[in-house]
Each structure stands twice: as C-alpha cells, then as structure tokens.
Amino acid sequence: MADSELMNAGPVATGDPEFSCLGDAAILLQWHGADTAEQTLQIASAFRMISSVEIPGVLAAVPGFTSLAVHFDPLRLTAAVLCEQLRLVLHDDRVMPLQEIRTVRIPVSFAQADAADLQDVAEQTRMSVKQLVALFTATEFRVRIIGFTPGFPYLTGLPKSLHLPRRATPRVRVPAGSVAIAGAQAGIYPTESPGGWHLIGRTSLTLFDPLAVPVCQLAPGDRVRFIDQQTIQSGEVSE
Amino acid sequence: MRPARLQILRGGLHTSVQATPRLQYRHLGVAPGGAADRVSFQLANQLVGNAEPLAVLEMTLLGDEIAWPDGGLIAVAGADMKPELLLPGESGFPLPQGRPVVLPPGAVTRFGTAVSGCRCIVAVAGGIDVPVVLGSRSTLVRSRLGGFAGRALQTGDELHFELPSQQSASDIYFAPNWSVRQQTLPRSFPQPLRCLPGEASSGLLQKDLLDFLSQRFWMQSESDRMGARLDGPRLHLPGAGERTSEPTAPGTLQLLPDGSPLLLLADAAPTGGYPRIAHVISADLAVAAQLKPGDSVTFQMVSLREAELELRREHLVQQQLTAMIRLLHKG
Known part of the structure; x- marks a missing residue:
C-alpha cells in the first residue's frame, strides 16, 4: 500500500478514528470532533480492545487526549498490514470494549501543610477555602491520560x-501525592518532581509503584472522586 | 560463573546502566529508555559473546575511569573517547575498540572526551547486574527508576557482573587482531537525517517548510537522553496555541514555542503537547543519538516505503555481522 493510501484511508463509520503514521514504528489513531467525555x-x-488482543509485532498502545498511538516493530509488521488488523479489531464484536467504568475514591488532606496554594487559589477564584474544598470534592473527574x-x-x-493559568514560576520540587490544578485540568503528582500546577491538597495514596x-x-x-480526609475521619461520609 | 566487580574511580559527565527499552509501560507515562544508540549496544554485546543483549554502561561526552579488580571480558562501541588501558606494573596503552578485550584482574580503563560521536557503550560478558524494574534493567534517570539506584553513576560506585566460567582463569590481557568498524558515528557534517512528515508539517509556512528541509541545524548543549535541542532557522506554525498532550515516539521532532525543533530520544515522555512536525526514521535513530553539541544536521523527507527498506537493509547488515562475529569467536 502506498503512503498516500495509508494516510487517506479515512473513517469507516462515524466515531471511527483516522489512521496515520507516527514515524515508521507507530500508527496514530486520531479521533476528530469535540474534545468530550465521550x-x-x-x-x-480502543486502548483496552487493542491491548487485549495479541497482534504479533505490536509493542504498546498509548492513549493521548484525542488520539491513540500503536507502537510496533517494523521488522515484524508493516504499517499497512497493522492498519488493516487494527480496523478489524476495532470492529470485532467478540473483542469487548470498555464496559465497567470504575470510580476511584482518593482521600485528600486539604490541611495547610499539604496544600501550599489552597489559600491563594481560593483568593484568585473568589471563594472561601471551605467553598473551594466543597466544590472540588463534589466534582466527578475522569482520567484522560497517564503521562x-x-x-x-x-x-x-x-x-x-x-x-x-499555571503558576508563573514552576516549583523545582513538588511533594509526592500532591493534588494540583492548572487550566481545565486536575492532576496528582505520584512522585516528587518539578511542577508548575497549583497545589491544593495531598493524598497519602501511592498511585505508582514499579514493584506493585x-x-x-x-x-x-x-x-475519580476526591474525598476530604477530615470528613472521613469525623465519620461524615458513610458508604 | 564467578561474581566480579567494577569500580568507578572517576565518574564521567553522565554514565548510566542501559539495556533494552521498557516497552510495555508507555501508557503509564513511563519512557521507553534503553541504550540510545541501539546498534552499538547490540554490537558491543555480540562482541563479548552475550547471547542476548544485556545491560551495559553508556557514557556521554566524557567517560569514566573504571577499575576491574576481578578482570573481565569487555567490548567498547559507539563514540570514540580515546580509551586507555592501564595494567599493573605497565605503562598505559590505547584500549582497542570494536572487538572483545580480556582484562586481567587489576586492570584500569580510562575514557576521555568524545572526539567523535556522543555516547560510548562498554559491554561486559555476563552483563551488568542491576535489578529488573518494569521489565528492563535500563536507568530512567528523570524518573529515578531502574538501573543502578535509578541514577547516573558517580565516583565510588561499585557494580557487579557475573564472569562467564570460560573467562574465570584468564589473568593476561588479550584482544584479537580484528575489529568491527563503528557504524553509527556521523562521518561528515551536516549529517543527513531522513524523516517522515508529522501531523503539523502541513501547517508550516511554505517558506519555513523549505527552510526545514534545506537549512542546517546545530545540536545544542542543553541536550540529553530525553531530547536533542536544535538551533537553526526558526520555524513558525500559524495558529499554534495550547495543545493537548498526544503520543510521541523516539525520533519525533517537536516544534517548541520559540520555533526551534526538539528531537525526542530514548527517555522522552510517551506523550507531549508540542506540535509534531516530523519523525526521524528508525534506521537513522542510532546515528542521531551519536550527535554531540555543535554537530550539524539536515533533514530530508522520505517515503514510508524507503524508511521500511532502510530498516530492513540495516537489519540484514546486523544479521551478517552477528554471524561473522560468531565465526570469529569460534576461530
């Protein structure tokens, strides 16, 4: 198959991604349209479907916000053959798409020592700290990507x-477990690292452990739902 | 098998334990990593007779001084750091590269500044013994993961390896009179790097796309295993605002907000928010990893078919080399 054919092979049906090459060792599946929860x-x-089937030569699938990369070994598989196989997988009724959607509850301490920017964020958003924490813990978040x-x-x-907007000056060291916000997103720093987001709390949960x-x-x-640790301790949450 | 040690007497600029990449954890934000110059990594392993590619030392720009109290069988490939071998009671002499070298107990190897290439691989028979983390022994320094304590090596570090039994009795220096030529060192500058178009290449101004494909770019000193910063004509992508984080691969050329390209290498995060203007083909990634600050490059667009053929051609050469090295080991 010529490059142009591979690149131009458009969507098969509505909601189907467009295929293109991400270099010579990965295929990019690009979804168009609104950047939505859907x-x-x-x-x-698509990530779980592709990961659940064994395609010889496929090394890894990596989700982005609006696309998914499928990395492969070009010595074992050509891009054209892989594209065909991926189309089959995505349309195979026997490969189960994502069905159960988990809700992960994350306990957070909003105490001053764990939330360096909480006061500041409250002031900038013209809320009291209490209102801010109430709004944040009432929100249902969704994991877009891990990255x-x-x-x-x-x-x-x-x-x-x-x-x-992000902090004007990024911190050299953000403590592990920091719950942070920037732009339209929230995030959790799993390990100590540099970072430019506003730190509004901290979880004791270990999110990433290479040995676990x-x-x-x-x-x-x-x-994802964030739970105020204080309300857990005082028994206000009963689930 | 006999346990053996190596000691870092003087640490280099940035030396880390590297092995095969960590392929299966990219969706969790873990960079693939592994030896940046995959070709030299495989060659050095083959030269010492390792059946599988095992963990090696990867030195950057300035190498280390290493003591081998128990001896060892090593091979050096990649950047030329003019290594010297010092044996007890003898004056130093050049350490031969591109071939297996038997080191007697008490030998010291001293690596200097890279005169050509950027990264020098030192493989040992038996492989450097560090724990497997997420399926690989490679060090991901940025994430403090894998390798030797998740960090670059320092003066005073002691690493272990298992000396294969056929090597345990050797107490004399020996190197064969043949060697394999280094294949990944840039031979002339600017070094051409072949690439496939990225999704943002069509958005570049026509003049800037021409600049990208005709002008020279220079490797900047703020380059590391994550990426190589390139200086040259500034490129403009009209309408480029804040973007969402999308997948990248080693070889991806991202356009930074200041208009300069960043060539992603082994330790780059699996996703990024900068526009992708092109992707260096797999067959040229090893030579890209050998570019050092000040070296110049040009970019050249090729077809996917050419990229596939080039990789196959390179793979055939590797297979022939593997067969030849096996024969030489027996002979």
Missing part, C-alpha cells in the same frame, strides 16, 4: 470557576 471513553475503549511522569493522571472535569501489582492505580477512562 471521546475519552472511545479512546480508552508527563510515570503514573501522573491528567483529570478532566474541573469546574470552570476553578480554571487558572498493578503498577498504577488509575487508568484512562476511570472516574
């Missing part, structure tokens, strides 16, 4: 009133 699910679903550093979840769903099974507590498509 798209997140389509990508997470930036191992185990770092990009979470969408942050209420518009909490959208703020599973390695990572969150996956694209998961729903």
Whole structure:
C-alpha cells in the first residue's frame, strides 16, 4: 500500500478514528470532533480492545487526549498490514470494549501543610477555602491520560470557576501525592518532581509503584472522586 | 560463573546502566529508555559473546575511569573517547575498540572526551547486574527508576557482573587482531537525517517548510537522553496555541514555542503537547543519538516505503555481522 493510501484511508463509520503514521514504528489513531467525555471513553475503549488482543509485532498502545498511538516493530509488521488488523479489531464484536467504568475514591488532606496554594487559589477564584474544598470534592473527574511522569493522571472535569493559568514560576520540587490544578485540568503528582500546577491538597495514596501489582492505580477512562480526609475521619461520609 | 566487580574511580559527565527499552509501560507515562544508540549496544554485546543483549554502561561526552579488580571480558562501541588501558606494573596503552578485550584482574580503563560521536557503550560478558524494574534493567534517570539506584553513576560506585566460567582463569590481557568498524558515528557534517512528515508539517509556512528541509541545524548543549535541542532557522506554525498532550515516539521532532525543533530520544515522555512536525526514521535513530553539541544536521523527507527498506537493509547488515562475529569467536 502506498503512503498516500495509508494516510487517506479515512473513517469507516462515524466515531471511527483516522489512521496515520507516527514515524515508521507507530500508527496514530486520531479521533476528530469535540474534545468530550465521550471521546475519552472511545479512546480508552480502543486502548483496552487493542491491548487485549495479541497482534504479533505490536509493542504498546498509548492513549493521548484525542488520539491513540500503536507502537510496533517494523521488522515484524508493516504499517499497512497493522492498519488493516487494527480496523478489524476495532470492529470485532467478540473483542469487548470498555464496559465497567470504575470510580476511584482518593482521600485528600486539604490541611495547610499539604496544600501550599489552597489559600491563594481560593483568593484568585473568589471563594472561601471551605467553598473551594466543597466544590472540588463534589466534582466527578475522569482520567484522560497517564503521562508527563510515570503514573501522573491528567483529570478532566474541573469546574470552570476553578480554571487558572499555571503558576508563573514552576516549583523545582513538588511533594509526592500532591493534588494540583492548572487550566481545565486536575492532576496528582505520584512522585516528587518539578511542577508548575497549583497545589491544593495531598493524598497519602501511592498511585505508582514499579514493584506493585498493578503498577498504577488509575487508568484512562476511570472516574475519580476526591474525598476530604477530615470528613472521613469525623465519620461524615458513610458508604 | 564467578561474581566480579567494577569500580568507578572517576565518574564521567553522565554514565548510566542501559539495556533494552521498557516497552510495555508507555501508557503509564513511563519512557521507553534503553541504550540510545541501539546498534552499538547490540554490537558491543555480540562482541563479548552475550547471547542476548544485556545491560551495559553508556557514557556521554566524557567517560569514566573504571577499575576491574576481578578482570573481565569487555567490548567498547559507539563514540570514540580515546580509551586507555592501564595494567599493573605497565605503562598505559590505547584500549582497542570494536572487538572483545580480556582484562586481567587489576586492570584500569580510562575514557576521555568524545572526539567523535556522543555516547560510548562498554559491554561486559555476563552483563551488568542491576535489578529488573518494569521489565528492563535500563536507568530512567528523570524518573529515578531502574538501573543502578535509578541514577547516573558517580565516583565510588561499585557494580557487579557475573564472569562467564570460560573467562574465570584468564589473568593476561588479550584482544584479537580484528575489529568491527563503528557504524553509527556521523562521518561528515551536516549529517543527513531522513524523516517522515508529522501531523503539523502541513501547517508550516511554505517558506519555513523549505527552510526545514534545506537549512542546517546545530545540536545544542542543553541536550540529553530525553531530547536533542536544535538551533537553526526558526520555524513558525500559524495558529499554534495550547495543545493537548498526544503520543510521541523516539525520533519525533517537536516544534517548541520559540520555533526551534526538539528531537525526542530514548527517555522522552510517551506523550507531549508540542506540535509534531516530523519523525526521524528508525534506521537513522542510532546515528542521531551519536550527535554531540555543535554537530550539524539536515533533514530530508522520505517515503514510508524507503524508511521500511532502510530498516530492513540495516537489519540484514546486523544479521551478517552477528554471524561473522560468531565465526570469529569460534576461530
């Protein structure tokens, strides 16, 4: 198959991704249209479908916000053959797409020592700290991708009133477990690393541990709810 | 098998334990990593007779001084750091490259500044013994994961390897009189790097696309295993605003906000938010990893078919080399 044919082979049906080459060792599946929760699910679903089947020569599938890369060994498989196989997998009724959507609850301490920017964010968004924490813990987030550093979840769903630009000066060291917001997203720093997001709390949950099974507590498509640790301790939450 | 040690007497600029890439954890934000110059990594392993590619030392720009108290069988490939071999009671002499070298106990190897290439691979028979983390022994320094304590090596570090039994009795220096020529060192500058178009290449201004394909770019000193910063004509992508984080691969050329390209290497994060203007083909990635600050490159667009053929051609050469090295080991 010529390059042009591969590149131009468009969507097969509505909601189907467009295929292109991401270099000579990966195929990029690009979803067009609104950047919505539905798209997140389509990508997470395609990711799980492709990961659940064994295609010889396929090394890894990696979700992005609006696309999915399938990395392969070009010595074992050509791009053209892989594209055909991927189309088959995505349309195979026997390969189950994402069905159960988990909700992961993450306990967070909003105490001053764990939330360096909480006061500042409250002032910038013209809320009291109490209102801010109430809004944040009432929000249902969704994991878009894991990236930036191992185990770092990009979470969408942050209420518009909490959208703020990144900090003018990034921190050299953000403590592990920091729950942070920037732009339209929330995130959790799984390990100590540099970072430019606003730190509004901290979880004691270990999100990423190379020696644990599973390695990572969150996956694209998961729903995430943050629970105020104080309310757990005082028994206000009963589930 | 006999346990053996190597000691870093003087640390280099950035030396780390590298092995095969960590392929299956990219969806969790874990960079693939592994030896940046895959061809030299495989060659050095074959030269010492390792059936599988095992963990090696990868030195960058300035190498280390290493003591081998228990001896060893090593091979050096990649960048030329003018290594010297010092034996007890003798004056130093050049350490031969591109061939197996038997080191007697007490030998010291001293690597200097890279005169050509950027990264020098030192393989040992038996492989460097560090724990497997997420399926690989490679060090991901940025994430403090794998390799030797998740970090670059420092003066005073002691690493272990298992000396294969046929090597345990050797107490004399020996190297065969044949060697394999280094294949990944840039031979002339600018070094052409062949690439496939990225999704953003069509958005470049026509003049800038021509600049990208005709002008020279220079490797900047702020380059590391994550990426090579390139200086040259500034490229403009009209309408490029804040973008979402999307997948990348080693070889991806991202366009930074200041208009300069960043060539992603082994330790780059699996996703990124900068526009992707092109992707260096797999067959040219090893030579790209050997470019050092100040070296110049040009980019040339090729078809997917050419990229596939080039990789197959390179693979055939590797297979022939493997067969020849096996024969030479027996002879």
